[in-house]
Amino acid sequence: MPCPYASEALRNDIRVMLNRMEHKHAGTKFTVFQAIEKIRPTLEKITKKEKLKECSQCGEPTTEKICKACQMLQQLGIFNSHPLSKSLEGTRQPLQQGQRPL
Ligand SMILES: [Zn+2]
Secondary structure (H helix, E strand, O other): OOOOOHHHOHHHHHHHHHHHHHHHOOOHHHHHHHHHHHHHHHHHHHOOOOOOEEOOOOOOEEOOOOOHHHHHHHHHOOHHHOHHHHHOOOOOOOOOOOOOOO
């Protein structure tokens, strides 16, 4: 089930803006891509690489002991109703090296 707020995500606005710019000025997207490729090596050097662990509660990838979703559910006092804690129990595969969470 997609996030109900996905349509309000910033990346949607950026996608629409880039498509408009591309329509008006052909090559805009390629120029943006080239600019990002130029600065990517520098960004990779200065960006701290986090090692992902499994959440001790639900098993989803996290940089902390407990993932943010479980932390919020615990704060709300409804952790036991966390759908992932029951329906996906034992079905999750750990992330492979270089694999990104969905
Ligand atoms: Zn969790």
